[in-house]
Each structure stands twice: as structure tokens, then as C-alpha cells.
Amino acid sequence: MDKQRIFLTGSTGTMGTCVLHELMKDLDRQDIVLLAQDTEHDRQKLSGIPGTPGITVRWGDLTCYQDVFDCVKDCDIILHVAALVSPTADYHPELAMKVNYGSMKNLIRAIFEQGRENMVRLVSIGTVAETGDRMPPIHWGRVGDPLKPSMFDYYAVSKIAAERLLIESGLKHWVSLRQTGIMGPAMSRIRDAIMFHNCLDNVLEYVSDRDSGVLLGNLCRQVNSGELPESFWNHVYNIGGGKDCRVSTFEMYQKLYGAIGFTDLKYVIDPKWYATRNFHGQYYLDSDKLENYLHFRHDSMQYFYDAYLQNLGSTATVARVLCKLPGGQKLMGGIMKKMFRKDAMTEHGTVHFIEDHVDDHIDAYWGSRKNWEELPKDINRFRHFGDWDKAVRLNHGYDEEKPENELNLSDLQGAAEFRGGHCLSDSMREGDWSGKLKFSCAFGHMFEASPRLILEGGHWCPECERKSWNYAARAKVDPFFAQVWIPLHGVDEPQREYPKAVSEFDG
Secondary structure (H helix, E strand, C coil): CCCEEEEEECCCCHHHHHHHHHHHHHCCCEEEEEEECCCHHHHHHCCCCCCCCCEEEEECCCCCHHHHHHHHCCCCEEEECCCCCCCHHHHCHHHHHHHHHHHHHHHHHHHHHCCCCCCCEEEEEEEHHHHCCCCCCCCEECCCCCCCCCCCCHHHHHHHHHHHHHHCCCCCEEEEEEECCEECHHHHCCCCHHHHCCCCCCEEECEEHHHHHHHHHHHHHHHHHCCCCHHHCCEEEECCCCHHHEEEHHHHHHHHHHCCCCCCHHHCCCHHHCCCCCCCCCEECCCHHHHHHHCCCCCCHHHHHHHHHHHHCHHHHHHHHHHHCCCHHHHHHHHHHHHHHHHHCCCCCHHHHHHCCCHHHHHHHHCCHHHHHCCCCCHHHCCCCCCCCCCCCCCCCCCCCCCHHHCCHHHHHHHHHHCCCEECCCCCCCCCCCCCEEEECCCCCEEEECHHHHHHCCCCCHHHHHHEECHHHHHHHCHHHHCCCHHHCCCCCCCCCEECCCCHHHC
16 A cells, blocks of 8 residues: 655644654654755754655745645645744744745645645644634633634734635645644743733643644544544634643643742732733633544643743752742742843833833733723732633524534525625525635625635634724624624723734735
8 A cells, every 4th residue: 555645844843843753653654745944943853854764854945836846746645834933923924924824825726736636635733823812701712703813913814814725725625723822841941022912811721742743643644544534624623632731821820930939929920011911812612523533632731830840940949949938939039020021121022012102002912001000010919810611602693503514595694794794695505615605794895705714714804804903893893703802892992903014915
């Protein structure tokens, strides 16, 4: 039997490294093609890999069409893990769009130009950032909820554009797996202002780097063995580690700082340095769907806590000793706060926004300066959300109990009206989730989209998406979207529209 041939992108990144290690367990049954940049970093990460029987390493770039074309040739499965992610993407929005959207465009083009659109299986890694800020009380979510990339999050913007292209590509076999926060050694080493964007009461259902590798390894194994059912394909899934990986940011800090000796977090956490909105994260109502197919979950949050302590090394021991001494927690906390404040004063830092009066960012991350001023400086006086287990299930605007093969035009008409727009098509084939229909949004933009893109993907008007973050205006005319905006925003807040600096037309 011929070997399965897999093209893996992003093999030198956090998730991609773990995927590669997992795939290498099956070199007797599959060949692997890697595309990596010819840089010192990538050559070091792949040290020892070139020359391995069954692995082909091509030095090139996903934004170069010919490089992509050569790698796609003869491949059965494409695992598209590569991306320019946050926080780097936040500093380079044009490059983020070029890499994240441009690479998807190159992959799809190469598949079709080789006439293999009915044979190649394209697996794309999306992101939880596509649905943006889901702070309590709407902190439980699922596929099909409104897309709402947070203001200034160009990583999410670029991945939404790429996912739209994938879903509407016409490929016979595609799947979009929206990745959550990846915990592991790499996460424990992050030093960037983005840590202060992650609100204290924000939640994430994390997954480990190595479980993410198992996920795609198992996918390839099941394709090879014929075990993965056809029903798996042409859907969007949330990747999540399950209940043992669900945690709020503050709960995580309690574990991390508690492990190095802090019994009172007022010495190390200043609530006024942390945003209260405009990040991303949620607990999942539907992440078990992917687990039931691919059986990848093994790690809990303890894996990350252990990685954090290992990364600190002897510093953790010193901190524990110091924190036991009179005044030790205050001294150690002061040292850490000085380090943290330096990060928070950088270009994308929350302290910089406040002290330098960056008003549009202040409105985005707190709602208003007044809201920020009302935050306590003492974490012990911070009012935390309490009812974490209560799930608010959002209305998707159509009968989700109806079998997929019974979906009809009236379902799409109702869904469009619930989104403040109209379905302009006068006919559709019953049960057809991939055929494009004509729509208009509440602002009069005309566009075409498939039921899969809208009802399952949560996408809507591409013109609104590419032009600006017009959320306050949209929530007034779009009941579907209002479900993820009104619960988190007061009526007295500034009703800003935030223009976007880049769209997929720049990718």
C-alpha cells in the first residue's frame, strides 16, 4: 500500500513542533513534507530532521506561491498549522494578513491548479480569538456564535478572512479547527504587554501543546486507517482541553504565584494594570465533539503550572524562601511589579494607554477612563464574577434541531433577519449547506455566502468585517450580534467605530 503523504506547515512553532514529533512516530506508514524558512531559528529548530528517511524539508516561505505549489504536490493531507500569531501579529498587521490569509490563498490555489480538489484534505488551525471578548456572563460559547475579533486584534482579523476563504473554497474535504490558548513551556516564557490584555476574570479552556500534537497525529492515523468518518469533514470545531483545562486568569495567577510563596496577591497584582474587556476566551459547550472524534486529551492545567515552575528554576526556590520572611512578600512583589510595569509601559501596554491618554484604546479595554478610575488598586477589593458554571446559550436564529438535510430557504431567511439583514435568493436546494446564497446586511452591503459559513461558522457581512470594528452600531440593528455586545457594554459608553488598517485585500 502506498504511504500517506502529509504536508505540515508551521513545524518550527509551538504547536507544529509537537505535531511533527507525533507524526514521526508513524514514518513506516507516512511521508512528511515540511516547509520552513531558511533562517537560523528554523534551521536550529529542525536540526537533525533533514536527511531523515520519510521526511522532506523544503526551505522557503508560505507567502511564495511556487514554494507552496511544490509542497502541495502529491500530498494527501495538508496540516496548515503555521501562522503569524499574537503578540507579533499585533505589531505587524500587514504581515499577519500576508502570512495568515495569503498562505491559505496559496494552498487553495495550488490544490485547484493541480486538479486535486477532490483528493486533498486540508486541515486548518483557526483561533478562539475569532470570537473575541466573551467575558462573564457570556463566557460559555460554541461554534456558530457571532464572530467578534477584539479591537486591534489583527491576528483574529486575518484568521477570520482565511477561514472564510477555506469554507467557501469548494474543496471536497476541509476542516477548520479553532485553537484555544496553548499551554506549555512556551506559554510560561511569554513576556509581552499582551499579558495585561488578558482580563482577570477572563476565562479560557486551554489545551496543551503536546495534546495538540496528538490531535493532528490521531487525525492522520484515522484517515490512513479509514476510521475517520466522512461526517467529520466540512465543519468547524473548537479545540479545548475539557473541564480540567478551564480556568479564569485570576485563578491561574492564584496557582502560579501561590506556588512561589505568595499568600496575598495584593503584593504582586495591580488590578488597574489589567484590561476588563477586549481580549478573547471562553469555556466551550461543544469542545467534546472534537475529542469524541480524535481522542487527544491527556493534560490538565497542572502541566502548565509545572512548566512555569521549571522555567523559573532556582528563582522559584529563592522566592519561596523570601516570601516566608517578614516583609518578604512585599519585597518580592515589588521586584516583580517593577518588571511587569516595564512591559505594561510598552507600545501595546495598558499602563501606557492610561498614562499617555490613548483614548481609543482606553475605551476599547475599559469602556471609559471613568471605568478604569473606579477599579481598586488592591486585588482583594476587586469584585470577581462568581457563577462560572452558568452557561448562556446564544440563539443562532434557526432551528438547530432540524436535520441538516432538511435545511431550506425559510431557515436562511429567518437567520438573515435575525442578523438584521435579508436573504435575497429566491430558491435553494434543500439540505445544501455549501451552495452560496445572496444576502444583504443591515447596512445595505450585498454579499454571497453559504449556509455553512453563516450558520456554523458565525460569519456574516464581509464588507463590515474588513472595514472597521463597528460593534456599537451593529448591535443596534443586529439581534444576533447584540447577544455578544450588549451584556458587556453600558449604554453610556463611547460609541466608537474603529477603522481597520488592513483587510484581506492586502494579503
